[in-house]
Amino acid sequence: MxxxxxxxxxxxxxxxxxxxxxxxxxxxxxxxxxxxxxxxxxxxxxxxxxxxxxxxxxxxxxxxxxxxxxxxxxxxxxxxxxxxxxxxxxxxxxxxxxxxxxxxxxxxxxxxxxxxxxxxxxxxxxxxxxxxxxxxxxxxxxxxxxxxxxxxxxxxxxxxxxxxxxxxxxxxxxxxxxxxxxxxxxxxxxxxxxxxxxxxxxxxxQRSGSIMGAGFNLKRLDALEAKIRRQEYLECYFPKLKEEAKINLYFSCVYAGQMTLRFLVNQEKKIAKEQIDRYVKLCKLQNDEVTALTGGSKFWYQILRKHFWLGCKLRNITGRGF
Structure with missing residues (x-):
């Protein structure tokens, strides 16, 4: 049957x-x-x-x-x-x-x-x-x-x-x-x-009226929350993957930061920056994780670690990440 x-x-x-x-x-x-x-x-x-x-x-x-x-x-x-x-x-x-x-x-x-x-x-x-x-x-x-x-x-x-x-x-x-x-x-x-x-x-x-076809807004930060939860899950059940996932999470925060600077203004921009700052602290890379970065990722991380929002702004100016 x-x-x-x-x-x-x-x-x-x-x-x-x-x-x-x-x-x-x-x-x-x-x-x-x-x-x-x-x-x-x-x-x-x-x-x-x-x-x-x-x-x-x-x-x-x-x-x-x-x-x-x-x-x-x-x-x-x-x-x-x-x-x-x-x-x-x-x-x-x-x-x-x-x-x-x-x-x-x-x-x-x-x-x-x-x-x-x-x-x-x-x-x-x-x-x-x-x-x-x-x-x-x-x-x-x-x-x-x-x-x-x-x-x-x-x-x-x-x-x-x-x-x-x-x-x-x-x-x-x-x-x-x-x-x-x-x-x-x-x-x-x-x-x-x-x-x-x-x-x-x-x-x-692909149509403009769909949920995912909408422009960047605060709700898009749900994706970062999902990756925070994924990180917790992997660290508990699949620890071999936690380093790679954490790097992915960090640069997802960077991308969200870039989009925030490009598309949000006033109160929405303030709220997004505060939320992204919290997520960045949660996924701050350790020394061995920084060592795992390659090429341009390591270069950008050195800038972002010292001045996160300046790094996001520079990536927007240079067209990196999108």
Whole structure:
């Protein structure tokens, strides 16, 4: 008997794009799935569109709820999911017809707990892929290192399939943006194997009205909070990775500092600088960690350690870091 895959799609203010997303899931070559559409109190016609699809296909379950944000919607979807495996798709994106089939097939072939595919970033045009599929397997520590480096594996949740038991009771943090960064490292920490396939199966739609398409603001500092929590987690459970993660955290603070100087003013700028200063103190590098820096990173750290905000300003002037 084929396993059941639960696909969770949070829905909010995506009326022009929702049908494209749902149609791409209905048209999957792997058919034993349940699609959970979570209408997060969307003020447009999204709720009605969801209900129409629910009436058309018995595999579709619709949840209507008060608006609570993306994390809250995903958590409600997880609570309703019955599948052996879990996938997430954002409602303005769409997936290849073989999305579920290839992810599940590759996960089972590698006897892995998580499988990730490649992503096509698009303004609306479809992806035309050629070439043979390649499969790379990582153990737990290797997979976490890839997350830290943003290398072959990535923080976002929506281009992956997960064995249900990997998720357990781990939920998304309500009220945060960059919610994936609070969540993904914990799931990877439970996985004995993570597999990456070279197939481009997920179409990420880039639009200015999306959460991540918005300009830099105070909420963007949620990403630093997520990395602070990740650092605490790694120091406890994966100490071999703590030095590399701490360096990544420090330079994430630097980047946030640069963006603060470029885009924030007045009270928002003051609040951001105070918050970043607190995070910088928490991830101050020790002598052996400074030694691990290479090339330009070591040069910039010497400046930033003495004059953090001057260093951020100089990096902006010279175009470093973005």
């Amino acid at each position: 084929e396993p059941l895959i639960s696909i969770i799609v949070p829905v909010y203010k995506v009326e022009p794009f929702l049908s494209r997303c749902v149609d791409s899931i209905i048209g999957q070559t792997f058919s034993n799935f349940e699609l959970i559409l979570v209408d997060d109190g969307s003020p447009d016609l999204c709720g009605e569109i969801c209900d129409r699809y629910g009436a058309m296909d018995s595999r579709i379950q619709v949840i209507h709820k008060e608006n609570g944000g993306l994390s809250d919607a995903r958590n409600d979807g997880l609570g309703a999911a019955r599948g052996d495996y879990i996938c997430f798709v954002d409602s303005d994106d769409w997936v290849s017809p073989q999305y579920l089939e290839k992810l599940l097939e590759s996960l089972q072939e590698a006897d892995a707990d998580i499988c990730e595919c490649e992503v096509y970033y698009t303004f609306g045009e479809p992806c035309t892929q050629t070439g043979h599929s390649q499969l790379t397997v990582f153990n737990t520590e290797q997979a976490l290192r890839q997350l830290i480096q943003d290398g072959q594996l990535h923080q976002y949740v929506w281009n992956k399939i997960y064995r249900r038991e990997m998720i357990g009771n781990i939920t998304f943090p309500k009220g945060k943006i960059n919610e994936d960064e609070f969540w993904t490292y914990q799931i990877f920490g439970r996985a004995k194997k993570v597999v990456k396939i070279s197939d481009i199966l997920y179409n990420y739609f």
